[in-house]
Amino acid sequence: MKQYLGVFLLLSVFSQWANADVANGDFENWTGGSPDGWTTIDSGISVSQSTSVVYGGNSSAAITVRTGEQSSTDFRQTVGITAGQTYDFSVWVRHTEGHVSARLYVNGYRDYTNYSLTGQWQQLSYSLTASSSGTIEVGLRFYDRSGFDGTEVVYVDTFEPTGTSGGDSDDGYxxxxxxxxxxxxxxALYNIIRDHSAQSYSALWSFYAANDLDYHYEQDGSILDIYSEKPxxxxxYNYTAVSDQCGNYDSEGDCYNRxxxxPxxxxxxxVAPMNTDVHHIFASDGYVNALRSSYPYGEVATTSAVSSNGSKLGSGQSSQGYIDTVFEPIDEFKGDVARAHFYMATRYQNVIASWENYSIYGDAVLDGSSNQVxxxxxxxxxxDWHNADPVSQWELDRNDAAQEFQGNRNPFVDHPEYVESIWGQ
Structure with missing residues (x-):
């Protein structure tokens, strides 16, 4: 009886206006030996970068299939689709020994490769017209064939449609x-990102329900709350989109809000458009949101309260130059909130100099200028937070979705080097 190995290559873009772009579908971006945007959870396969056998660009994914380890066989992400839209999926596959076949998966099983055709690239493709909006799975599944000796490499490249996930590779943004x-x-960045299409405050709920979902940590589709997420x-606790919106709350875990x-x-x-600008407004637990209040972010010296994931409220460290009350998110999200602050300093540089006196906490952070801010x-x-916590795949995906939502991007997610270029000491 034939054994089989499954590997689903699924993308992590899910938005209300989904375009089905595969994040890192060209396998050009790798971190720590793993392809960005992809999660390997399969003990029956291993994935490595190849720069010698490629279909396009500079690298491909070399997938080693092993029948001796079949207990878990997925390598997955998710893709969002919109009702009525037609999506043309395709992937290029190259076999080495001819004893493992690959089968395209697009919301169901589709065509197989010709596994006996070795040493050359072949394409699998399928066109899907979405009957409803939501998410589907796309990818590949591998099956061993006669003569399989327990390990075989299959190269995969150019899984399309491929998203840029980071912005401006060819659109001149x-x-x-x-x-x-x-x-x-x-x-110059201000002139690029200003005049975005301001959405309503209630529209933020729809954005969260479509985009601030956990397909990056536990991958369970619950609301990704920066003050409770444990990486x-x-x-x-977990929040279900829409049904767990705040609402009243008495303690942590009651509901999520904006x-x-x-602050x-x-x-x-x-005040519009700042009050609904999704680039700095995240889904978070209502109780912890209130606990944070309008205090500045900072490094806590003496803790007075702590959230379930370790975010802290307390007095600031003297070494940072501010000892009054600060709120400190966990390390995983420090870069996220820092880049949100740099976005605000840039998007609203025409008015931000006047904000210094609105709040004593804002005054502690803002210097009354439109340049340094x-x-x-x-x-x-x-x-420091920006440098210590690099841009994550979730930030890249969220930036894409934010552009769909309101028509502009956060430049410091797309180009982290801009921080040094502008504010470098």
Whole structure:
């Protein structure tokens, strides 16, 4: 009886306006030996980067199939689709020994490769017209054939449609900023991202339900809450999109709401378009959101309260230059909130100089200028957090979705080097 090995190559973009782009479908981006945007959970396969056998670009994924380890056989992500849209999926596969076949999976099993055709690339493709909006699985499944000796390499490349997941590889979005540095670069970025299409405050719920979902940690589709998410373990509680929206709350775990990482009291309250700008407003536990209040972010010296994932409220460390109350998210999300602050400093540089006096906490962070924007202590903290916590795949995916939602991007997610170029000490 034939044995089989399954490997699903699924993408991690799920948005209300899904375009089905496969994140890192060209396998050009790798971190720590793993392809960005893909999660290997399959003990029966291993995945490595090949720069010698490629279909396009500079690298491909070399997938080693092993029948001796078949207890878990998935390598997966998710893809969002929109009702009525037609999506043309395809992937290029190259067999080495001819004893393992690959079968395309697009919301069901499709065609097989010709496994006896070795040493050359062959394409699998399938066109899907979505009958409803939501998510589907796409990918490959591998089956061993006669003569299989227990290990065989299959090369995979150019899984399409491929998303850029980081912005401007060919669309010229940041062309006006090329060659600039310092505050001239910041002004150029302001001109690129200003005048976005402001959405309603209630529309944020829809954005969260479609995009702030956990397909990156536990991968269970629950709301990805930055104040409760435990990157290396099981969360203390999980929120279901829509049904667990706040609402009233008495304690942590009651409901999720909309956290202005750059507090809205700092810009005068419920003022458009800042109050609904999704680039700085994250899904978070309602109780912990209230606990954070409008305090600055900072490094905590003496803790007065802590959330379920270890986010802390307390007095600031004297070494950072601010000893009053601060809120400290866990390391996994420090870079995220720092880049959100840099976005706000850039998107609203035409008005941010006047925000210093709206709030005593805002005054502690903002320096009353439109160029540096932040007090020295806060700027150094944000730079440190930005450098220590690099851009994650979730941020890349969220940035894509935010552009669909309101028409602009966070430049510091797409180009982390811009922080140094503008504010470097």
């Amino acid at each position: 940041y062309d006006p900023a090329k060659g600039l540095s310092g505050y001239s670069l910041k002004t 290396t373990g099981s969360d203390s 956290e202005h990482s750059f 809205r009291s700092w810009f005068g309250g419920a 932040f007090e020295d202590w806060a700027l150094q903290l944000l730079i």
